[in-house]
Amino acid sequence: MRFFERLRERIEAVDSVVCVGLDPDPGRLPDRLHDHELPRWAFNRRIIDATHEHAAAYKPNAAFYEDRDGWRALVETIAYAKGKDVPVVLDAKRADIGNTTRQYAKLLADDQGSGTAADAITVNPYMGRDSLEPFLAREEKGVFVLCRTSNPGGADLQDLELASGERVYERVAALADLWNANDNVGLVVGATAPEELESLRESVPDLPFLVPGVGAQGGDAEAAVEFGTANGVGLVNSTRGIIFVGEDREEFDKAAGEAAKRLKRRLNRYRS
Numbered sequence: 001m002r003f004f005e006r007l008r009e010r011i012e013a014v015d016s017v018v019c020v021g022l023d024p025d026p027g028r029l030p031d032r033l034h035d036h037e038l039p040r041w042a043f044n045r046r047i048i049d050a051t052h053e054h055a056a057a058y059k060p061n062a063a064f065y066e067d068r069d070g071w072r073a074l075v076e077t078i079a080y081a082k083g084k085d086v087p088v089v090l091d092a093k094r095a096d097i098g099n100t101t102r103q104y105a106k107l108l109a110d111d112q113g114s115g116t117a118a119d120a121i122t123v124n125p126y127m128g129r130d131s132l133e134p135f136l137a138r139e140e141k142g143v144f145v146l147c148r149t150s151n152p153g154g155a156d157l158q159d160l161e162l163a164s165g166e167r168v169y170e171r172v173a174a175l176a177d178l179w180n181a182n183d184n185v186g187l188v189v190g191a192t193a194p195e196e197l198e199s200l201r202e203s204v205p206d207l208p209f210l211v212p213g214v215g216a217q218g219g220d221a222e223a224a225v226e227f228g229t230a231n232g233v234g235l236v237n238s239t240r241g242i243i244f245v246g247e248d249r250e251e252f253d254k255a256a257g258e259a260a261k262r263l264k265r266r267l268n269r270y271r272s
Contacts, residue, residue: 003120003184004208008233011056017229017265017271019089019210020051020256022077023058026118030249034208040065043252045080046155047243050257052084054264057235059210075116077164089210089235090118093146095131096197105134108141118143122188122210125172125184126239129179139182147172148200150213151191153244169196172201176205189228191236192221202226207217213262216262225270237264 001009011017024040036042048058050113058081063073077086094104109117120142136159137144146157148169160167166174166192176185187204189197191213197220200209209228213219221236228234246255 002140002182004186007057007142007208007235008231010085010087011233013085014053014056014264015039015235015268016056017225017236017267018055018264019057019059019258020047020055020238020242020260021091021212021237022047022243023064023239024056024073024243028244030252032250034257037211038069038076040075041076043232043243044073044077044096046253047256048077048081048084048086050253051242051260052081052086052099054257054260055086057087059089059091059237060073061202061239062090064085069239078118079116082164087119087142089142089144091122093122093124094135095124096129097127097131099132102134105138108135108138115146120186122146125175129175132179136182136185139184142186144186144188144210145172145179147175147176147187148193148196149188150192150217150219151244152195154190170200173200173207177207180207184188186234188212190217190222191224191228192217194220194227196211196224197223197227201230204229207236209236210235212237212239214238221266222270225232225267229271236263236267 024043033039033042047186081088125145186208187250189209191211207255208230211224211228214221224236242256242259
């Protein structure tokens with residue numbers, strides 16, 4: 001089954017478009033978890049146990065795992081989330097040329113059937129189509145192309161006007177639509193830019209969006225839902241607003257579960 005087909009089934013099963021970011025900042029983990037062999041994995045497991053009934057997907061950011069023990073924690077996290085039947089989007093923002101990008105694409109490979117490969121990945125379109133081809137060619141995997149990001153500095157490049165009259169982010173969306181030959185392409189569009197969300201939905205009506213920025217960044221939840229989904233498929237991500245929401249670090253998982261449930265209810269008010 002292709003990624004977006006599976007994601008649609010998951011959204012329908014849990015009645016939710018919530019994507020829970022799994023960014024276990026070591027400096028914010030409860031002290032007692034540091035006694036565990038893999039503290040980031042121990043943290044994620046409790047978060048997944050507490051939130052999976054409200055989660056359409058999980059989104060670990062590779063930056064929080066890029067060391068030996070971190071990568072082991074990521075592998076365990078992906079396998080555990082998929083064991084709960086929740087798809088995993090690896091937020092890696094990868095792309096390069098030739099052999100390098102083919103190596104990056106192995107993050108999606110699960111040739112041994114171990115369940116430890118991500119179901120989808122975020123990619124950077126700056127180097128063009130050939131840098132993304134190894135990702136796009138994996139028909140069963142999802143590829144979310146960075147388009148209009150939620151950070152304030154995103155406008156520095158993404159809002160620049162091209163000779164054609166298009167903004168850079170509009171051109172990225174048009175290219176992503178062309179690259180969607182395998183029906184496995186979506187866009188990353190931040191909830192902090194609701195006008196752009198609306199205009200992009202009009203220009204690419206069939207591409208699902210991954211929408212960050214609703215939680216701690218204070219993005220527009222209504223716009224994220226209204227314009228983020230295509231044919232009932234889309235994700236609205238919150239990370240710190242779920243996994244680090246509670247002041248009681250001993251009960252962090254309970255607080256995360258309640259936060260995920262609240263966000264699900266909040267977003268569902270805007271779903272048709």
